[in-house]
Amino acid sequence: MTMGPSGVEDAFVFIAEHTNDVIVRVDADGRIRFVSESARRYGYAPEDVIGTPFLRLAHPADAEALAQATAALLRGELDTALRRQHRFRAADGAWVWMEGNPHIVRGPGGDVVEIVNIFRDVTRRRELEDAATAQAELFEAAFRSVAGGIAILSPDGVVRRANPAWRRIAGRDKGEAVGLRMATVVHPEDMARVRDQARALLRGDIDSYESDERYVRPDGSFVWVRVTASCVRDAGGQPLHIVSQVQDLTAQRAAEEALRERGAQLREQAELFESSFDNAPIGMALVGTDGSFLRINDAFCRITDYPRARMLALDFQTITHPEDLNADLEQLTQLTAGVIDGYRMDKRYIRADGEIVWVHLSVSMVRNADGSPKHYVAQVQDLTERRAAEAALRGSEARYRLIADKMTDVIVQMDAEGRITWVSPSVAAYGYEPDTLLGLTTDQIVHPDDYHRIMAGRAPGSDHRGDQQARYRAADGRWVWMEGNPQEIRNEAGEITGAINVLRNVTERRAQADLFETAFQQAAIGKCLVELDSSIFKVNHTLCLMLGFPEAELLGLNGDDLMHPEERGAGDHLIAELVSGEIDSYSRERRFRKADGGYLWCGMTIAMVRNPDGSPKHYVVELRDLTEQRAAEMALRESEARYRMITENTSDMIIMSDLSGKAIYVSPNVRASGTRPEEIEGSSFAENMHPDDARQVERAFMKLVKGGGSTRVRWRARNRATGAYTWLESNPTLVRDPETGAPTGFLDVIRDIDLQVAQEAEIAEATAAAEAAAAAKSQFLANMSHEIRTPLTAVLGFTSLLSEMELPETAERYVGRISGAGNALLAIVNDILDFSKLEAGKFEIRPKPVDVATVCEETLQLFSTQAQGKGLSLAFAAQEDLPRVAMVDGDRLRQMLINLVGNAVKFSDEGGVTLTVAQAAKADWIRIEVADTGPGLDAEAQALLFQRFTQIDGSMTRRHGGTGLGLAISRGIAEAMGGEIGVTSTPGQGARFFVEIPAPASELRPELAGEEAAVARIDGTRVFVVDDNPVNRELSRRILEAAGAEVYEAGDGGEAVERLGLLPVDVVLMDLRMPGVDGRAALGMLRELAGPNQDVPVLAFTADADLAGENDLAGFDGLVRKPIHPADMYAAIAAATAWASPDEAGEIGGPANAVG
């Protein structure tokens, strides 16, 4: 705070006039002492607010905080640069958020004089910030809580943000994720494809894309993910960032993979078996060790004429001709015992139609791993076909044996009561000895939960193969899923005698199916299976929740029913490609109808499921709810948009730079200057600066580094686009390190002032033109006056000569007329000359000690004759305690009063004129009023009154005469004196003119009293005062000018000699003791110097104490003592310049230098 009060004041006025901010000055008592004009914006007239306690304007909730902040500020605890925001009441009661920037102003003693606070209205800014914050929070919540992974990427593929789910999927810590390049995340084999898609997205070729790709985790493992990417753009369509949504596909992929693999295995086995068994050209049967048929092929059925189902219910004994049975059983026993490996025989079967058919039978044994008999394989050839089939048989036998050995199915035979009568040896795989199961019933080995279901499935008329899946207990207690294929066994009478069931282990298959089903049902996304005709046949729970339909209702719908009308058929060509196999799947964003009639934006993926032969089977449709994603994107876009709006709608450009001027941050609206923030960032903005301005701007900035604060500096910037220069005004502030206080850079708010500069230039030009015109006119007036005055001087001069002669009475009267008219004309010409001087600013005011009241009264009395002639009264009144003598230019005061009183008399036809003089409201000022009883003036006339050449109307000029300059000159004089002049009037009630001028009391009065004679003798004398003490010079000037002398001065002997060489004067007052050239030396030089003052009288101007004696003043023409006694001074000067009286002039002395 090195600024003095007047410096603060100046700076203050400057700021107050140039800012939209509200500036409030609060005194030490907390009352407002000043408010800038900008307060009117909030409905406050500054004059109404002044004196109000400042805190009263604050919001009650903020008042205490404000008071505390102020107290802290006063204690020096609060950094003045710290800006606080508080609410203040506007005049209409609205609350306005203001950001204060308070500064303490201290007096010389360190006491607090006032607090100057500069408030900026941040209401709108806060609203925008609040809204943006809300949006940002909304987005943040969505971003964090959404189940899927979301990452926000820069257009060049760097992770800017990633939510927890994304980080989990990608296996990255929070710290690692941000700044990660996607090129290091995406599996190298997928990278090219991902990059192509991203480019297409950034180009705007596509709105979004979905891709399955692998993310590589830091540990080297990778994870399959499904990525849905979209692009967020700025208002100009430039990509701001990519929003990437990621779904972990690992589990799904693994399940699908396993399912596919297992299915393929099973299919392979089945195909192998089926093709070799079913398609064999001879009859084949798998026969249990008890003789029952486990499996038979078509050829066998054909030979025996039994339908497959009936055949399977029978055993071979039943259909073997009785005469051949024993031989067959005998062979079989040997085979079973291992005595023989197989046997062949011709035998007869009794066909279903009762006929007997001769066949050639070939039987082999399939054993379990432990060698125990498993079942028999019987190959039967109709002897009629025997030869044809013989070759084929031999080839297939070995192969079939192999298959039979591998069979893992368990065959169970039951009697009519359901008791197990036989179990195939393959049951050993489940830990059982077949014998241990004999006699048990199904309910004893089947899981209770499944028992009734499978029994219901075995009821007559029911044929639900799928329902025959049940859990069977293994020997160790495990439950094993088995699928049964029960067949009744009937006797010849058609009665059920028992049943046979082939159980196949489906545990693994069920596990996979469960896995699939679980994945389907529990998926986070909606899924459904759709037939080729678009009918929906399976939906998951999520989809029901998403669309709000119960499952049953959805199952009845056609896929098209759910599509938005605008999008129906939009994907037909893609479906066609899907069906034709050109693509495996596709994804689009689509709207789907909800139960409530609304539509839901979904990310839809459709894939094709095919039959083993490759033909289309059905579609798998996945729907992902995009509401959250869309909301998040929308929130993001809005936040961006609002932020942009804030920064871009600020007309000021904002540049943050380091101390070297290198830009660190550049607000986007530098675009208006034909550049882009990126171009300026990192470079110095001086690069575009006009070379002529660089030094000045640098100085201004450097000054900030030394002195802090802020400043304004103008410079021209070259528009990079057009090359043209634009005027800008920088308003830089020094930025300091908040910790150390060391300067770190500048915050520069730059405003385009091109228009302003142009306007200023126009105004300056117009002003210069007007001034030139005015000067020319003044010069013309001066010349004219001079031209008029020269002959007028002659007229008056000769008139004066004439009046001194003895003239006839009539002639004397005429001379009087000429003299009066001539003097009137001279007054007019002098008016014009004064006026041109006023205009040229050359008007001099010379205050002298004047008895103001006397001047006023004498001036009034000048008009007594004129007033009497019109029947007007003249009245004078002076305040009693007025200082008798004041320092005023009496001549100019008289000139003003002559104008005012002259007008008053001129325009009043009755009544009178009153002149009063009194102390003005301001100390050491006087107020003089001239009141008349004339017609008065309306407001319009009052406004015009003091303008040059203006009278109330032209007719007045003609009627009353005058130049019309009187009041304009009076105003000029009043203003030149530092005072003012004005009028109050009501039409019809006269006018009251007033003059207020500074009139400090003079102390010279006592000395002046009684010295009238001396004063008269030095009137017009030119006195040159030489003194090194300015107080003495000033005092001398006042005393001498009071007596009508012309005073010139110099501060030392050298200067005096130099000036006196060119300026003729009548007398010199010379101080003796002066630094440099002293009084005696100066006198010597003056006498040596051939010039106008070589012989001028020089008086010593000194105190007695400085004189050594009478001889000490050798060479001087006299003495003026200090301290000054005016009367003595006047007398000494008068004596020194005493002149032979004019009547002696031509006679005394001889010619000093007669021309030879």
Next chain:
Amino acid sequence: MPLGEGRRRRVLVADDEPYILELIVTRLELAGFDVRPSRNGQDALERLADFKPEAMVLDINMPVLDGFGVLARMKAQGLSDKVPTMVLTARNSGDDVARAIRLGARDYLAKPFKDEALIARVGRLLARPRPVARV
């Protein structure tokens, strides 16, 4: 205004304005000087030799040869000290005064002037005052 008995001091007055010239001449004659009028600078220079003035009142603004021109010739001829000269200047023309002083003028008087000032200044040109020192 009575005229003195002794020899009257010779004063040359140069002004191009005939009325003003006549007025000055009349005033100075009434004050007791032996006055010769001159209408321009060239004429004034010529009269210096035959009239032998003891002082000169010289208007600055004149046709043919102006006041500065007259002063310059006088200075060149060493007449500046022999004929002390007072120039008549327009108001507010301090530059003219300095220029005239440099060219050898002894005093100046701004137009318009009072009769008393004219007579006093002309008297000063002719006789150096001898004040009584009161020490």
